[in-house]
Amino acid sequence: MSLIIKDMVNMATKRLEASGCLTPKLDAEILLLYYMGTDRSFLFAHFGDSMDDKRCEAYFELVDERATGKPLQYITGRQEFMGISFFVSDSVLIPRQDTEALVEEVIKIANENHKTLGTLNILDLCCGSGAIGVSLAYYLTKVKLVATDISTKALSVAAKNAADYRVSGKIKFILGDLFAPLKTGAFGKRHFDMIVSNPPYIKSDVLPTLQREITEYEPLIALDGGKDGLDFYRKIVAEAPAHLKKHGWLLLEIGYDQAQDLCELITADGRYGDVEIIKDLAGLDRIVKTRRKK
Numbered sequence: 183m184s185l186i187i188k189d190m191v192n193m194a195t196k197r198l199e200a201s202g203c204l205t206p207k208l209d210a211e212i213l214l215l216y217y218m219g220t221d222r223s224f225l226f227a228h229f230g231d232s233m234d235d236k237r238c239e240a241y242f243e244l245v246d247e248r249a250t251g252k253p254l255q256y257i258t259g260r261q262e263f264m265g266i267s268f269f270v271s272d273s274v275l276i277p278r279q280d281t282e283a284l285v286e287e288v289i290k291i292a293n294e295n296h297k298t299l300g301t302l303n304i305l306d307l308c309c310g311s312g313a314i315g316v317s318l319a320y321y322l323t324k325v326k327l328v329a330t331d332i333s334t335k336a337l338s339v340a341a342k343n344a345a346d347y348r349v350s351g352k353i354k355f356i357l358g359d360l361f362a363p364l365k366t367g368a369f370g371k372r373h374f375d376m377i378v379s380n381p382p383y384i385k386s387d388v389l390p391t392l393q394r395e396i397t398e399y400e401p402l403i404a405l406d407g408g409k410d411g412l413d414f415y416r417k418i419v420a421e422a423p424a425h426l427k428k429h430g431w432l433l434l435e436i437g438y439d440q441a442q443d444l445c446e447l448i449t450a451d452g453r454y455g456d457v458e459i460i461k462d463l464a465g466l467d468r469i470v471k472t473r474r475k476k
C-alpha cells in the first residue's frame with residue numbers, strides 16, 4: 183500500500199500535535215523535506231504524488247523520533263543561524279536566533295572601526311557549534327579568531343562548520359576551560375580587539391523547569407550557569423581585561439533578566455567603561471557590550 187504525500191504530512195502533523203509538538207505541520211514538512219533531500223517548492227509541486235510502503239515507514243520513523251521530544255535540529259543535523267546552515271549534533275547547543283544580535287553588533291563595530299582596526303583579533307569563548315565564530319569569519323573579511331570550548335565534541339562540530347564554509351584558515355579552535363588554554367602552551371599571551379561569548383547562563387534550579395526538549399536533549403554543560411546563573415560572567419569579567427587590548431570590546435550574551443546583574447558586575451570591576459545593553463528582535467535585553475578602559 184502506498185500513501186499520497188499530502189496525506190502523509192497530514193497524518194504526521196496529527197501524530198506530532200498529539201505528542202505536544204508546538205509546530206506540528208511545519209515539523210512534519212521539514213522532516214519530509216529532510217527525508218526526501220529536497221526543498222519546499224519541490225514538495226508543493228509533488229503533494230499529489232504517492233510514496234511506497236518502505237519510504238512511508240522510513241518517514242514515519244523520523245516523525246516518531248520527533249514525537250519523543252527530540253529537537254528537529256538533532257534529527258536533521260542542521261540549524262540556520264545568520265543565514266548559514268550549521269551542522270549540529272547533540273553535543274552542542276542548538277544556535278538560537280537571539281544570539282544573532284551579538285554577531286550583528288560585532289559586524290557593526292567592525293564596519294564602524296575598519297580604518298583604525300585593521301585585521302580584527304577576536305576571542306570566542308564557549309564556542310559550541312561555532313555559531314558566533316564561524317559566522318564572523320564568514321561575514322568579515324579581515325578577521326582572525328581563537329575559539330575555545332571545554333567540550334572536545336563541540337569543538338569538532340565547530341571545526342566541521344568552519345571547514346564547510348571554508349573559514350578554517352581564519353579560526354584556531356582550542357580545547358579548555360575559558361581563558362586557561364591561552365595562558366599556557368603554544369598560544370601564549372595574546373591581546374584581542376574583542377572578546378565575545380554566549381556562555382552557559384541558566385540558574386541551576388531553573389534548569390529542570392525548562393521545556394523537555396531542552397532538559398532531555400541539549401547538553402547540560404552548555405546551559406548551567408551555576409546557582410545564580412552568573413558563574414561564567416564572574417570569571418569572564420574578571421579575566422577578560424588581561425586578554426583585551428586597551429579599549430578592546432567585551433560582548434556577552436545574557437538572559438533577558440540578567441542585564442542589571444551584569445552591569446553591576448562590570449561596574450564593580452572598575453576596569454571597564456561604555457557599558458551598553460543591546461536588545462534582541464523580541465525587544466528583550468540580550469547583549470552587554472563594554473570596553474576595557476586602559
Ligand SMILES: C[S@@+](CC[C@H](N)C(=O)[O-])C[C@H]1O[C@@H](n2cnc3c(N)ncnc32)[C@H](O)[C@@H]1O
Pocket residue numbers: 274275276277278281307308309310311312313314330331332333336358359360379380381382383403404405
Ligand atoms: C550556551 S553554549 C553556546 C554555544 C555557542 N557559542 C552558541 O552561541 O550557540 C555554551 C558553551 O560553553 C561550553 N562550556 C561550558 N563550560 C565551559 C568552560 N568552562 N570553558 C569553555 N567552554 C565551556 C559548552 O560546551 C557550550 O558549548
